[in-house]
Amino acid sequence: MLLLILKRIGLGLITLFIVSLITFVGVEVLPGDACTTYLEREAYGAALDACIKRLGLDVPAYERYLDWASNVVRGDFGYSLSGEMPINEVLGPRVKNSLVLASVSILIGIPLAIVLGIITALWRDKLPDIMISTITIFSMTIPEFISATLLILIVAIWLGWLPGIVIIPSDATFYELLSNIILPVVAISMIMTAHMARMVRSSVIQVMASDYVQMAILKGVPYWKMVFRHVLPNALLPAINVVALTIAWLLGGVVVTEVVFNYPGLGRLVIESISNRDLPVVQALAIILASIYVGINLIADLMTLMLNPRLKSLQIRK
Amino acid sequence: MNEIIESVKNLSIGFNSQKGKQISILRNVSTNIKKGETVGIVGESGSGKSTLALAMMGYIKQGLFPLKGECLFKSEDLLKMSSRQLEKIRGRKIAMIPQNAGQALTPNLKIGYQIDEALKLHTDLNKRERDKKISELLNKVRLPSPETMAFRYPHELSGGQQQRVAVAMALAGKPDLLLLDEPTTGLDVTTQAHVLELLRFIAKDTGTSMIYVSHDLGAIAQVSDRIVVMYAGEIVLEGPARKILKEPIHPYTYGLLKSIPKLSLSGLPASMPGSQPQPGSINEGCSFYDRCNLATDNCKKNSPDLEHIKELDTNVRCFNYKELINQNNNLQTSITKKSNNGEGNEILKLKDVSISYAKQKFFDQLLNKISDQNPTVKDINIDIKKGETIALVGESGSGKSTILKSIAGLLKTKDGQIKFENDRILSSNLKMRNPNDLRAIQLIFQNPDESLNPNHTVEQILSQPLKLYFNLSGEELKKNIIDLLKKVRLGEFYMSRYPRQLSGGEKQRVAVARAFAAKPDIILCDEVTSALDVSVQAAVLNLLQQLKEDLGTTYVFVSHDLAVVRAISDRVAVLYQGRLCEIGPSQNVYKFPSHPYTEVLLGAVLEPDPDIKPKLVAEDIVEEKPPEKGCSFQGRCPRKIGDICNSEVPPWQIGENGNAIRCHINIEELASLQQ
Structure with a gap:
């Protein structure tokens, strides 16, 4: 078991190493370098030399990679070009803001998705299922930049209940954030919840049709007891990996939603730093997003492994 | 003894078709279950036997609903009860033992919990008493170390053990009536015999009434006092078990009994023409009319009622049943087949073949070798003659399918050679074989549902080998396909059908036709x-035999069913844990002296005759791996003589009948032991 966990972690680290190589090489093979890209028309003479010196671009690429990588391992991403401040300081609040947005969406979205999925499955083809399923399919098919814009139009402009865009500094406190994130959270969790609810629904329906559920009924197990003891644990197990994928998808969804709502999170930073041609920040973001992706999938794999008695005993026996 | 526990009255169950028509699956079924009695319900798939059994617990599968009639349990109608009332009866008064316990036990709950759940629901025992009861129950179904068994998950048990757990769970509520839905189907022969023996013991011990549903007349014969035969949703024959099995007076039951291959007969069983009608397709007349050889015009127009015949204590649904009275002598006959007694040249030789499923280690992969000291299949030496049918027999895990796969080139051999025609070595890698060798060896799979592409018509399925091996096209291709269909006795109009539009037997015929399309020398x-x-099985066996006699094909026939093997094969090889135990002409393998494993297998075969009881000589333990040294059967052998069995691989001994046995016991001694 432990060996397996270590193996998975090792594989994750290799993935991250490859991602870092690709982003570094990608930046290297682009015409010009960080300085010429950043300085644009002023990229000549003393300004260029100073920039090159400051970023240490005069040493060979592999040395710079090793240098950069060893700093990243220590948690230091170097300096951003635009703000000329440590990337860590730029990233810190942004990471926090995005985490707040994502985790609130997850905390609301996942339980909601499970409940909706179970309701639709147990009342299959009846009124609750038809209603909820229609809504979920609807919210699944609308891309988030449209649903987000519509939300702003309806809730913020027509009804005037909530601010349309988020106008707070990136280092706002948690409480300041909360009142501002309601609309973004709704926009994000709509699609996520819909996806997961569909998944939970089909999983529960499949388990309900299984021989062991029929057996439980014929054993005289009361309906709700059967649902909770015999159906749900087996139905939700395969859902874990889908949840992980959905969360990973959230990273992409967050980018668009953050831009629409002007939310000071990681997603907006990605767009900003790309349009500012701030290559060191882009590199740092690539690594961070990749780590989150790898991390979430790792956790999901391990959870499935722990919760599934089949896999568990398989590992112990080996 | 005569108290009626459950009574089904005029029950019809059906569904609404897409066209809004009401289609019944069960039609007007009435029967009574008496206290302490075991009733066998027998019928082929689609006869409505499971629907009837589940209705007797008040359970109707989704999509179905009762059309009329009632299921009275102690004079209360189960079909009218609320789910609350049913929960009080299910598991407590009527308990179920399911077909496939592996799938009927909830995978995330421990065995102990699942039995405890039944105890909690249906008894007033406290925690301590329940724990004791769980051990007691597990002990009663003869599971090893019942105390630790409770802490296992279902998947950690073998198939036979899972079935025993299901029995223990059903007994937890001390039910008055036990419903068994194909409880031994899917188990190995020896395990099946053991589980049946356990059920018989429980029926006697607890006085519980049982309803035993099965397609297998052999199993039904072992347990039932009374038998109900179902066909197309109706009861066609009902009466005392002995009467039904020995003197069947309904043409369907008669044909069914004749179509079962029997150990005592060497020929092929007679087949019944046609197949069971689909629900809803019978409008008037007897539902068995199309397949019946006693049918008259009257049978076409009027459907017979279930008639009670007092002197035989039997109910029968047939106008012409009298013609079958005293015809029972004909039951023990079979169609003699032309057998191949070792003439002809050897076409395929397996020489010292070993096959391993072990994962290759990195360095072995580089060197392209497999280093497994204890491979799944080891030392297989078989020479197969042209035109013979050789059968590989054994229980699951005996390596019989593995050998087949490696002959087909789907699995690499670890050691040894497979030689084809004139001692030419066949590569164990499919990609290295030349097209003609690939054509010469064809495979027919177990399940035609999975081996036929559901999106291809029969024409497309059959045209593939013809195009691939013979480059046929246009009119010639079509002519060949029609010829093939004719060979397997299917009409030309089948060409445009999809597999889902065919019955099970028709699908397997298409699969047979596909194999023969390549004009193969050997069919696996x-x-x-x-x-x-x-x-349907009898019909397919007859078809295979006919094709072989016409075309001179060689068959390698893998099966777990000794009676089927007896019917079709010229020579039999018995395998245990991937090692050969015995090989010889089939009429001799079925006679003593035999290898102790063959003896165990033969003893466990269930015959559709209440007077032939299975002999249980060995424990039904499941061995996961072959032993590292010594005889492969050492772990279960009832005739083990000592350390020599554990340490040395037994020598081959040739008996006077020409069958070779691999055992440490002298063959003459073995013969006298088995007298």
């Missing part, structure tokens, strides 16, 4: 009849 048959109903 992997359990080709085990997914089929008995009457």
